[in-house]
Amino acid sequence: MTTGGREAIRVGALTIRFLVEGEQTGGALAVFEFDVPAGAKVPVAHSHDGYEETIYGLEGVLTWTVEGATTDVGPGEALVIPRRAVHRFDNVGEVDASALGLVTPGVLGPGFFRDLAAVFDAAAGGPPDLGAIGAAMRRHGLTPAP
Secondary structure (H helix, E strand, O other), X not given: OOOOOOXXXXXXXXXXXXXXXXXXXXXXXXXXXXXXXXXXXXXXXXEEOOOEEXXXXXXXXXXXXXXXXXXXXXXXXXXXXXXXXOEEEXXXXXXXXXXXXXXXXXXXOHHHHHHHHHHHHHOOOOOOOHHHHHHHHHHOOEEEOO
């Protein structure tokens, strides 16, 4: 998969590349591509009050849990995550997956993922500091689930 020279931000097993940042759209939209290796259990369950998120599958299958309901998103499929809906995802398959994340309005940017990358880097391969992850999430408009 070509990255077109875009910054690849590594957060644990995840790689994120922003294709469109909110500043480019007057704050209307942000778009990022993310890669999730097979078998990865990725983010802390969370919600966001300030934006909707739409996921569009590119390769492989990601299993999303939104408000307790599980949905598989594969190539060509989309999932809309409303504001305030608690959600998370995993790649429980044997194939690497990638998807697009569309954030409307475009208030989430690469700074969030850079902050998370710093927390993972500080863990030096050990478990990341969940308190630091929660603090980064709150700084960028995400609310960790209880």
